[in-house]
Amino acid sequence: MSRPFGSNRLPIGQFSVSVNLSTAVLPYVPVICHLRKQLRSESCAPRFDSLRSMTKHKLFLLRHGEGAWNKENRFCSWVDQRLSEAGVTEAQECGRLLKERGYEFDIIFTSILSRSVQTAWLVMEAMGQEWVPVVKSWRLNERHYGALIGLNRAEMALNHGEERVKVWRRSYDVTPPPIDESHPYFNEIYSDRRYVTCDIPKEELPRAESLKEVLERLLPYWNDVISPQIKQGKTVLISAHGNSCRALLKHLEGVSDADIADVTLPTGVPVLLELDDNLRPLKARQLLGDPAKIQAAIKKVEDQGKATVNTK
Numbered sequence: 001m002s003r004p005f006g007s008n009r010l011p012i013g014q015f016s017v018s019v020n021l022s023t024a025v026l027p028y029v030p031v032i033c034h035l036r037k038q039l040r041s042e043s044c045a046p047r048f049d050s051l052r053s054m055t056k057h058k059l060f061l062l063r064h065g066e067g068a069w070n071k072e073n074r075f076c077s078w079v080d081q082r083l084s085e086a087g088v089t090e091a092q093e094c095g096r097l098l099k100e101r102g103y104e105f106d107i108i109f110t111s112i113l114s115r116s117v118q119t120a121w122l123v124m125e126a127m128g129q130e131w132v133p134v135v136k137s138w139r140l141n142e143r144h145y146g147a148l149i150g151l152n153r154a155e156m157a158l159n160h161g162e163e164r165v166k167v168w169r170r171s172y173d174v175t176p177p178p179i180d181e182s183h184p185y186f187n188e189i190y191s192d193r194r195y196v197t198c199d200i201p202k203e204e205l206p207r208a209e210s211l212k213e214v215l216e217r218l219l220p221y222w223n224d225v226i227s228p229q230i231k232q233g234k235t236v237l238i239s240a241h242g243n244s245c246r247a248l249l250k251h252l253e254g255v256s257d258a259d260i261a262d263v264t265l266p267t268g269v270p271v272l273l274e275l276d277d278n279l280r281p282l283k284a285r286q287l288l289g290d291p292a293k294i295q296a297a298i299k300k301v302e303d304q305g306k307a308t309v310n311t312k
């Protein structure tokens with residue numbers, strides 16, 4: 001008996017089916033041929049192509065819960081403040097929210113500053129996922145605010161003007177004056193033994209950074225360590241800082257140098273990014289939680305640079 005397809009395996013799209021070409025099947029061959037044609041038609045092909053590149057990776061960025069100096073409105077940066085009572089609650093609530101939504105992490109990255117590590121622990125505890133590995137790097141540390149470390153933002157706005165403070169806080173490529181040995185927090189930072197564990201000599205660690213410089217020290221870590229984990233299909237949480245998360249967002253979303261000035265991250269609010277296989281965002285970032293509360297928290301961070309008298 002002749003075989004119309006040369007064998008008894010009939011390809012349909014990506015699959016093939018075993019066909020017994022008996023006289024009982026032969027009447028259906030035109031229908032099968034029609035289906036094959038449809039699958040190959042131009043109207044079908046793009047749909048499959050886009051499905052292939054649409055593989056979603058979920059990446060979560062988190063600015064730690066409120067720290068003691070967030071509360072006092074001081075530039076904290078590389079000073080190792082722990083979470084305030086409100087910051088502990090924020091981190092726990094963040095963990096509960098992530099649990100309620102059914103998210104599961106495979107690996108967590110933090111800076112080597114206690115407030116980001118403590119936040120990761122509290123999130124994991126609230127999610128019942130304490131076993132998840134945590135990897136720490138100075139490359140996720142907060143931006144180094146140089147000589148501004150420890151200063152009160154509202155007092156600076158009074159002395160230098162709100163515009164100047166906004167430039168120091170939010171511009172992309174303005175580096176604040178560097179910290180030197182006369183600074184009250186210099187020794188506390190540079191004699192801390194955590195900074196001999198870094199992948200560069202202590203002497204080469206920054207003394208002040210613009211957001212651009214934060215991105216430059218963060219990118220090798222993102223490219224070599226974090227992104228391979230995501231590409232392997234792992235769900236990653238990065239528990240870090242306002243400006244290290246902003247730098248990464250700028251990179252991933254392609255935010256312009258000018259527009260990044262208007263991106264503000266509140267403490268304790270997880271940011272969900274859905275990425276394709278090339279780690280490009282598939283849609284806009286999502287700040288998870290009550291939108292009204294999130295807007296209020298963003299405004300609070302922005303208002304920290306206003307010249308109001310700080311009574312706390």
Ligand SMILES: O=C(OP(=O)(O)O)[C@H](O)COP(=O)(O)O
Pocket residue numbers: 063064067070074075076077078142169240241242243301
């Ligand atoms: O330590 C800081 O950020 P963090 O609270 O995210 O670690 C900075 O002082 C944040 O200051 P900014 O919001 O003026 O950039």
